[in-house]
Amino acid sequence: MSVGEFELIDKIRRRAKVGAEVKLGIGDDCSSIAVPANHELLTSTDLLLEGVHFRLDWTDLHSLGIKAVAVNVSDLAAMGAKPVSLHLAVGLPVGLSDQQVEAFIDGIFAGLDRYDLSLAGGDTCRAQGPLVISVTVQGLCHRDQIITRAGARAGDDLWVSGTLGDSALALRALQSGHPLSDFLAERHHRPQPRTALGQQLATQGLASAMLDLSDGLAGDLPHLLRASAVGAQIDLARLPLSEEFRAELHKDQRLIDLAICGGEDYELLFSAAPEARPVLEQLAVQLELPLQRIGGIGSDPELRFCMSDGSAYQPQLAAFDHFLSNKG
Numbered sequence: 001m002s003v004g005e006f007e008l009i010d011k012i013r014r015r016a017k018v019g020a021e022v023k024l025g026i027g028d029d030c031s032s033i034a035v036p037a038n039h040e041l042l043t044s045t046d047l048l049l050e051g052v053h054f055r056l057d058w059t060d061l062h063s064l065g066i067k068a069v070a071v072n073v074s075d076l077a078a079m080g081a082k083p084v085s086l087h088l089a090v091g092l093p094v095g096l097s098d099q100q101v102e103a104f105i106d107g108i109f110a111g112l113d114r115y116d117l118s119l120a121g122g123d124t125c126r127a128q129g130p131l132v133i134s135v136t137v138q139g140l141c142h143r144d145q146i147i148t149r150a151g152a153r154a155g156d157d158l159w160v161s162g163t164l165g166d167s168a169l170a171l172r173a174l175q176s177g178h179p180l181s182d183f184l185a186e187r188h189h190r191p192q193p194r195t196a197l198g199q200q201l202a203t204q205g206l207a208s209a210m211l212d213l214s215d216g217l218a219g220d221l222p223h224l225l226r227a228s229a230v231g232a233q234i235d236l237a238r239l240p241l242s243e244e245f246r247a248e249l250h251k252d253q254r255l256i257d258l259a260i261c262g263g264e265d266y267e268l269l270f271s272a273a274p275e276a277r278p279v280l281e282q283l284a285v286q287l288e289l290p291l292q293r294i295g296g297i298g299s300d301p302e303l304r305f306c307m308s309d310g311s312a313y314q315p316q317l318a319a320f321d322h323f324l325s326n327k328g
């Protein structure tokens with residue numbers, strides 16, 4: 001790599017757009033973000049490690065840059081916050097070419113533009129080792145509107161945005177060495193955080209509890225249930241599935257476990273009072289984003305997946321992992 005570290009930082013600094021909330025951005029020892037009256041600043045950090053969270057032979061650097069921004073913005077969406085600023089720290093392997101570094105930085109800026117985020121600070125370092133990406137995002141939310149995981153009540157409905165399992169289906173294809181369709185590549189490499197939905201749910205006070213799905217319904221829903229001290233019943237027949245997912249499911253029914261346990265959907269899962277149903281259906285039309293009621297919250301602290309005949313379904317997690325690793 002020939003671009004010097006200071007040169008790279010300078011290039012990034014020249015491109016960094018700074019929004020009105022950023023009082024001090026790149027160039028001082030700290031950034032400073034203004035918080036309007038009655039608002040709170042929400043912060044989330046993610047670490048993305050080559051070989052653990054991504055593989056450079058499966059993704060291009062531009063998509064990786066966009067995704068690094070998107071998955072963090074999804075955490076802001078999950079609490080109803082408006083994205084404001086991002087801090088980026090990267091450990092760049094010495095073997096990465098200038099073109100690869102530029103593609104990655106271009107991807108980061110594409111993500112910043114897409115979610116109207118200011119790049120407020122960061123750090124870079126060359127290292128012998130894998131690519132390490134640490135992204136910290138900050139967003140603003142009125143203090144009375146922040147949606148946590150803790151507000152779900154017995155009797156609430158459970159809703160999910162978009163479709164489930166597409167990203168896991170894409171991962172399965174990559175692990176089998178099969179090319180991805182455009183749709184699956186988009187779902188896996190360029191997930192769309194549901195920022196508009198998150199903010200609408202917050203400002204309209206529609207969701208009692210919420211999180212974003214990064215580790216699958218079976219992995220993430222228990223966090224919400226524990227925080228709210230409730231249980232839930234999920235109606236498997238109501239899980240929102242894409243046409244492409246349904247086509248694969250038709251060939252192999254076991255793939256339903258990808259929609260239940262598969263990660264990286266970055267859809268929003270939230271609870272809401274039954275009275276909110278008409279407003280939520282209207283919101284789905286307005287945002288052109290499907291919202292699906294997949295079950296309900298109960299006082300009994302357990303999570304049940306139900307088949308259409310009412311019988312309980314146990315996702316075959318172990319079998320599923322084995323299935324995946326065999327395909328690798």
Ligand SMILES: [Mg+2]
Pocket residue numbers: 074075078211212213214
């Ligand atoms: Mg999250």
